[in-house]
Amino acid sequence: MAPALAVHELAKRYGSVEALKGVDLSVEEGELVGLLGPNGAGKSTLVKIAVGLVRATRGRAEVAGARAGSRAARAELGYLAELFRFPGWYTADEVLGLHQRLARSEGGAAERKRLLELVALADARDRRVDGMSKGMQQRLGIAQALVGSPRVLVLDEPTSALDPAGRRVVRVLLEELRSKGASVLLNSHLLSEIELVCDRVAILRAGEVAAAGSPSELSRPRGVELETDEGLRTVEGATREDAARLVAEAVVAGRRVYGVRVLTSTLEDTYLEAVGEEVS
Amino acid sequence: MSAVLTIAGYGFREALRRKVFAVVVLLTAVFLVLFWLANHYVFTRLSTISPPADVNVDTRTFAGAFLLGLAMFATLFLGVVLAVFLTLGVVSGDAERGLLQPLVVRPIGRTTLLLSRFLGAAAVCSVYVLAVYGIALTIIDLTGHWTPPAKVAPGLELAGGVVIVIALSILGSVVLSSTANGIAVFMLFGAGLVAGLLGTIGHALNSHAILHASKVAAWALPFEALYQDGLRLISSNASGLTGFLLQLGPFGGAYVHGWGIRVWAAGYLCAALALALLAFSRRDL
Numbered sequence: 002m003a004p005a006l007a008v009h010e011l012a013k014r015y016g017s018v019e020a021l022k023g024v025d026l027s028v029e030e031g032e033l034v035g036l037l038g039p040n041g042a043g044k045s046t047l048v049k050i051a052v053g054l055v056r057a058t059r060g061r062a063e064v065a066g067a068r069a070g071s072r073a074a075r076a077e078l079g080y081l082a083e084l085f086r087f088p089g090w091y092t093a094d095e096v097l098g099l100h101q102r103l104a105r106s107e108g109g110a111a112e113r114k115r116l117l118e119l120v121a122l123a124d125a126r127d128r129r130v131d132g133m134s135k136g137m138q139q140r141l142g143i144a145q146a147l148v149g150s151p152r153v154l155v156l157d158e159p160t161s162a163l164d165p166a167g168r169r170v171v172r173v174l175l176e177e178l179r180s181k182g183a184s185v186l187l188n189s190h191l192l193s194e195i196e197l198v199c200d201r202v203a204i205l206r207a208g209e210v211a212a213a214g215s216p217s218e219l220s221r222p223r224g225v226e227l228e229t230d231e232g233l234r235t236v237e238g239a240t241r242e243d244a245a246r247l248v249a250e251a252v253v254a255g256r257r258v259y260g261v262r263v264l265t266s267t268l269e270d271t272y273l274e275a276v277g278e279e280v281s
Numbered sequence: 282m283s284a285v286l287t288i289a290g291y292g293f294r295e296a297l298r299r300k301v302f303a304v305v306v307l308l309t310a311v312f313l314v315l316f317w318l319a320n321h322y323v324f325t326r327l328s329t330i331s332p333p334a335d336v337n338v339d340t341r342t343f344a345g346a347f348l349l350g351l352a353m354f355a356t357l358f359l360g361v362v363l364a365v366f367l368t369l370g371v372v373s374g375d376a377e378r379g380l381l382q383p384l385v386v387r388p389i390g391r392t393t394l395l396l397s398r399f400l401g402a403a404a405v406c407s408v409y410v411l412a413v414y415g416i417a418l419t420i421i422d423l424t425g426h427w428t429p430p431a432k433v434a435p436g437l438e439l440a441g442g443v444v445i446v447i448a449l450s451i452l453g454s455v456v457l458s459s460t461a462n463g464i465a466v467f468m469l470f471g472a473g474l475v476a477g478l479l480g481t482i483g484h485a486l487n488s489h490a491i492l493h494a495s496k497v498a499a500w501a502l503p504f505e506a507l508y509q510d511g512l513r514l515i516s517s518n519a520s521g522l523t524g525f526l527l528q529l530g531p532f533g534g535a536y537v538h539g540w541g542i543r544v545w546a547a548g549y550l551c552a553a554l555a556l557a558l559l560a561f562s563r564r565d566l
Contacts, residue, residue, distance in 0.1 A: 052386045054566040076388045085379040088291075090298050102287045103387035145383060 003066030004029050005153045005184030006051055010060035012208075013046050020046040022208040023060060028153070031182040033175065035195035038205035039276050044188045045083055047205070048157050051186065052080045064153055076105075079151030081142045083158045083188075089131030093122055093141050096130065097148060106149035116144040119177075121170050135162040143171065154178065154185045160194060172198055196268045204275045211275040219271040227251060228260040235264070284389040285397045292367075292401030301366040305359055309413055312355050317420050320348055324425035345427030346516040352417035353439055353515075357508050360410040360443040365466050367402045368450040370459035371395070376566045377458075385566060395451065395561050399554060402447050407440040414439055430518040435511035438543075442504035445550050446470065452557035455564055473498065473505030480509070484528060503546035510538040 006028040013021040021043045028034045036044050049055040050062050053070025062069035065077040087096045097113040106112060117123050120140035130138060139162040146154060160168045168191075175198045178185060189195055195202055196216045204212040212219060225239040229251055236247055241263045251258050296302055323344050332338050372395070375381040384394060414436040422428050429435065449469065453462035476498030483491030499506035516524065 049566070054382060054385060056563065056565060072388055072390055075386055075390070078386060080383070080386045082379060082382040085383055087383070088295060088298075088380065090294070099287065099291065100383070100387065103284060103384065103389055105388065142383075 002030065003063065005032070006062075006064050006155070006186055008047065008051065008060065008062040008069075011047065011050060011057055011062055012059035013043070013050060013055065014058045020208055021050075021057075021060075024205070024208070024210055026203050026210065026213075028184050028186050030184055031179070032200050033179045033183075033185045033187065033198055035199035035202045036186060036188040036205065037190075037192065037195060037202060037272055038211075041207075042205040042276070043208040044205055045157060048083075048155055048186065048188050052078060052155050077152040079146035079148065079154045081146040081156045081159050083161070085142055087130045087138065087141065087145075089129060091130050092127050093117060093130070093133075093144075094126045096141060096145060100145050100148040104149035104151075108149070112148070116147055119147070119174060120144045136164055136167045139163055140167060140170065143174065152184065154183055155188075156185065157188045158190065159187070160189065160191060168194065192267075192269050192272060202268065204272055206276045212271060216268055219268055220265045221271070223264040223266050226262040226264055227258065228262075229256040229258050231256060284393055285400065288384070288389065288394055288397030289401035289404065292398045293405060296367050296402065296405045299366065301363065305363045305409070309359055309409075312359070313413070313416055313420070316348075316352055316355075316417060317424065320420050320424040323348060324427075327425070341425065341427050342516075342518070345421055345425050346429065348425075349417060349421055349429060349515050350512050352421075353414065353435065353508065353511055356410055356413045356417065357439055357442060359413065360406055360439070361446050361467075361470050361504075363409055364402060364406045364443050364447045365450050365463055365470075367405065368398070368447055369454055369463040369466065371398050371402075371451055372454040372561060372564070373457060373462070374454065374459035382566055391561050392558050395558055396554070399447060399451055399557075402451075403444045406443045406447060410440045410443050411436050429515035431514040435514045438507040438511040438514075441543075441546060441550075442507040445504040445507070445546060445553070448550050448553040448557065452553050452560070455557055455560040469502060470504070473502040476502065477505050477509055481528075499542070500545065503542060503549050506538070506542045507546055510542060513538050 004027040008024055008026050011021050011024045011026075012019070024043070024047060026034070026047070036047065038044050046055060050057050051064065051069050053075060056070070064074035067073035067077070091099065094113055094117070097116060100106075101108060101112065108115075114123070114126075117126055120143050122137060122140055122144065125133065125137060125141075128137075130141070133141065139159065143156070143159055146156065160171050163171060172194060175185065175187070179198065179200075187195065187199060199216060201215050202213065202219060203210050222238075222240045224235050224237045225241075225244050225247055226233060226235045227247060228234075236243070239247060244261050244263055248258050248261055324341075327340055327344055330340055332340070370377075372381065385391060389397075418428070418432060418436075446466065450462065450466045453465050457465060476495050479491050480495030480499070482488075483495055499509065
């Protein structure tokens with residue numbers, strides 16, 4: 002079975018700028034993949050090629066086995082753009098109705114109600130878009146992307162305009178989608194969000210994949226920290242398997258052990274290492 | 282088909298919501314009131330005009346055709362204003378504002394989307410042009426008891442001219458920013474009008490060079506040629522000195538006319554749309 006989304010040797014050039022330099026990436030069925038990287042790393046370009054908004058200079062992108070941008074690919078796709086807007090005079094319900102017709106969804110009023118509830122906008126069903134806060138519009142955008150229960154969901158910065166409560170709504174939603182087996186490509190600046198919900202992470206830097214793997218694979222052991230009556234001591238290079246032995250040795254040596262902590266590098270450490278602490 | 286109707290309806294609702302629509306409707310109402318007043322006074326005083334006995338001028342036909350020509354010019358101008366403001370940002374403007382991307386990724390595709398936007402704008406503007414033209418005809422008939430020899434065809438040609446401007450504006454919106462596109466289309470429209478006036482001057486001066494330039498411009502910008510052909514049709518039964526005076530313009534005569542320019546205009550419209558679709562299919566958003 003073809004992956005939900007796959008890009009192979011994908012390259013894109015804007016004039017003299019090489020935004021992507023041959024990227025390979027796939028999102029398998031039911032997988033939630035996070036895309037990380039500094040501004041200008043090529044994340045949005047990759048996402049836009051995947052959904053057919055931008056044409057690749059080289060390489061290929063496929064959605065459910067169909068060429069990205071083709072009618073078959075678009076039929077399998079739900080997309081939330083980084084920068085988007087809905088007509089201000091449409092109500093939330095009308096926006097979803099419009100996209101139902103365009104996506105040929107037969108979900109009707111029941112689907113619209115379910116989606117609005119899912120993004121905590123049930124009370125705003127008849128509110129016009131121009132009367133909504135940015136956060137509400139962002140959540141409406143997510144609901145719009147879910148119209149027709151697409152096989153592949155591509156979310157470009159879905160939490161950029163949200164407050165902490167709104168982010169939580171989206172995080173819960175992503176976890177629910179994952180539990181239902183949806184395939185998601187999530188482009189976000191928020192490392193904590195990616196770390197919490199993604200099965201795999203790809204870190205882009207200057208148009209190339211600088212690091213990729215599951216969050217746990219990308220988090221390497223940094224030692225074990227022991228708190229004894231002599232104070233804090235870090236045993237460099239030790240792993241989780243060494244923790245029990247280190248405690249036993251300290252006890253045998255007559256130390257009182259108050260605590261033990263296995264240290265691992267965070268996704269943030271890995272990210273900063275991969276992008277070279279680049280500030281954009 | 283339902284996707285076409287959905288997007289056309291989306292464009293129609295957008296058109297009605299735009300302030301430019303309200304402005305055009307208001308200006309149209311003002312124009313029609315003034316036009317009625319002008320007709321009232323012109324035709325009331327027509328009986329007091331007595332040309333010399335050796336000058337054979339049909340004053341009613343002259344006044345009626347001249348006033349209807351004026352109404353056609355105003356209708357074309359307002360129709361073009363409406364058309365340009367409804368379509369100047371259909372691609373670039375909507376993409377910059379983020380309105381386009383959620384629609385383009387849907388299964389309907391770019392071709393259907395752009396054609397639907399064209400059809401929506403063409404429907405709004407055609408109805409507008411035909412309505413204003415029809416009201417102007419009715420005003421002249423009621424106040425002056427004059428009707429042109431051809432009533433429907435000139436209105437259709439006016440609407441056709443506006444539809445061509447819509448296609449050019451949509452093509453421009455694919456490759457230019459909204460502001461640049463608006464300026465470009467209005468300049469093209471202005472160039473067409475100037476070319477039409479040049480033809481009139483060329484006719485009066487019997488200058489073949491000016492007439493030739495006017496004809497080239499009419500083929501290059503067929504919306505102007507359709508308007509001129511409409512003017513020709515409303516005064517086609519004016520002969521002798523009446524016809525000559527109307528030919529002096531600015532609201533009479535056509536130097537490129539007939540089925541040739543109509544077929545060319547239809548082909549031109551299709552070519553402009555095809556070019557717009559091709560450019561849109563290759564455009565990064």
